Amino acid sequence: MAKSKRETERKYAATAADGVSWLPDLTGVRSVASLAEGGVEELDAVYYDTDDLRLTRTGASLRRRTGGTDAGWHLKLPLPGDSREEIRSTSSPEDVPEELRVLTVSRTRGAPLRPVVRIRTTRSGHRLQDAEGNLLAELSMDAVHAESLLDTGGHAVWSEMEVELADDGDPSLLDGVEKVLRKNGVERAHSPSKVVRALTETTPLLKRTPDAPAGTAAKSAGDHVLAYVRRMAADLTDLDPAVRREADDAVHQMRTTARRLRNCLRSYRSVLDREVTDPIRQDLRWLAQELGAERDHEVLHERLASGVRELPGEQVLGPVTARLQVWDVTQRAEGRRRTLDALASPRYLKLLNGLAALGEAPPLRAKAAGKPEKVLVKALLKEYGRLARRMERALAMPSGPERDAAIHHARKAAKRLRYAAEAARPALGKPANRLRRRAKAVQQVSGAQHDGVVTRDAVLRIALAAQAAGESAFTWGVLHGEERAAARTREDQLPQAWARVRPAARRKALRR
Structure with a gap:
């Protein structure tokens, strides 16, 4: 039986000079009273998609991840704004679990799923807490290495910052954190997810469908x-x-x-x-x-x-x-x-x-x-x-x-x-x-x-x-x-x- 949760997060670009050590002072942002270190995790995820990347093109992703506190199979489906629905399989087979595969059918249209990219992340986590020590959000500094598993693929390396709300967290907290980050020269990432950036940088297959096809005049x-x-x-x-x-x-x-x-x-x-x-x-x-x-x-x-x-x-x-x-x-x-x-x-x-x-x-x-x-x-x-x-x-x-x-x-x-x-x-x-x-x-x-x-x-x-x-x-x-x-x-x-x-x-x- 799969389990589901709503995930609300924002990703930010980090320059090579930032490494994974720089952190802004976020105390005083909304109810944030302190930042507590959460340790370092080594995450290794293989993402699955069709040969022509139908999941990724529709804003979804399917991965099998090792390392961290939530290892296993995860299917992420887009929701409005900064949110996604994350569905986790309670089983951990080598192949895609059937309970997740059927949830991808409307996007894959029956095409087979295969590994398309491997993403390894060194994550330095930090807890944003209120005065009572309750978790408000998690801020992660990620050093990412992506390796395409497609025939025409390559490699990509980058650093990024991720801020994820705690369950039932206040979305306005993300706005407050972003205001501080932007004052310090940190801007939102251009890609909505690691897998999109990985595939964009390692394979020529991921191209955006044009809004209007050839043959239609503007506003026709x-x-x-x-x-x-x-x-x-x-x-x-x-x-x-x-x-x-x-x-x-x-x-x-x-x-x-x-x-x-x-x-x-x-x-x-x-x-x-x-x-x-x-x-x-x-x-x-x-x-x-x-x-x-x-x-x-x-x-x-x-x-x-x-x-x-x-x-x-x-x-x-x-x-x-x-x-x-x-x-x-x-x-x-x-x-x-x-x-x-x-x-x-x-x-x-x-x-x-x-x-x-x-x-x-x-x-x-x-x-x-x-x-x-x-x-x-x-x-x-x-x-x-x-x-x-x-x-x-x-x-x-x-x-x-x-x-x-x-x-x-x-x-x-x-x-x-x-x-x-x-x-x-x-x-x-x-x-x-x-x-x-x-x-x-x-x-x-x-x-x-x-x-x-x-x-x-x-x-x-x-x-x-x-x-x-x-x-x-x-x-x-x-x-x-x-x-x-x-x-x-x-x-x-x-x-x-x-x-x-x-x-x-x-x-x-x-x-x-």
Whole structure:
């Protein structure tokens, strides 16, 4: 079983003249009262990656280290700011532990891992402590020697300083330490990690992907669409390990990211060739559906559990909680199985490779070079027209199953418009953001109405199972009635939410 911790640190450049002995006076910085020597450690780490360095290119690293207090296998995944998630394997096999290997799949895309660089470090550690002797941060002076294990590699030697917060430490302490360091002429390191610097200096393979490919003009429509696609693809990659480890809300975020990507590729087919993007869209739809089994159950269970909790005690008849738990265990296990099966499938690897190729060699159409004010606005108006047709049809129908289905159909169009406006926001600014917010409101109201419909169906199935087991179905009948009333309330709110979208979707409004 792997263990995880959040690591927050900053690295600083040190000149050869600094060696590893110079230290600034940091007492008085925030709560720092003293610096205590931590001794010298000899660390030896071999880093693993694919032949074309896919882990390193996405900000991750995998190593096996000897020496120090945390010897073993470590996988580091990027987090916002100065933080990373460090996942340590509790086992120490010669080869990459399976529990860590699967967490790299979204980055390696199935390519084999091999040793790529060896980094040996002589570390002189110091503890930054408060007046009671509690650890606030650790400052390390490192003398580093890197040796490439790739065929074209070489050697590199440098010194650096590292300041790492203690667990649950105050991030503002890093700002205070940095202020003192900069006064003493010490600047932040250019490389975010030792492995990046080692590979940059010892091999020509590590090159940064350009922000905009050849064929797109500066700030063109293609520029903006590709930036959004790349960002969503990166988010999908980052969410994969969290989904596998059952992190809170990870399945929901990954499913939503897949939908955002799919809808972007659909809305902006005038920018990217659909012969290339349509197969990717189909795979994204498949992934969202597979994740949906687990995510939809999460939402439904919380809704039902909340409904039961809010009922007066006299309306809860029979083993309602136990019945709900049995249903939850069965459905949750099935949803989890589908999620893990999807992430282990060849089709998922095909999707990851397709997204990588899309970012590296995008299939641009002629309109990609056009002005975003023209190309993106036209796409938004097209999505609005689809939503308008569906919404007007739904609102004209009487209440009932057919109207429920029509509202759900309109909800999907509202979601497409919302995501299309989201992708266009960097180019079109406030008008696109206004349209995004109002389309989101329509999506939320119609989505809540649809949730009520789905919940009623689930309640009915549970009630029938309870009745067949000789239990009272009264409580389930009460919940069914409340869901019907809640859905009707949302239906009544829908015309008002829809009326606010129209002014924001006019051509003049989008071009202001």
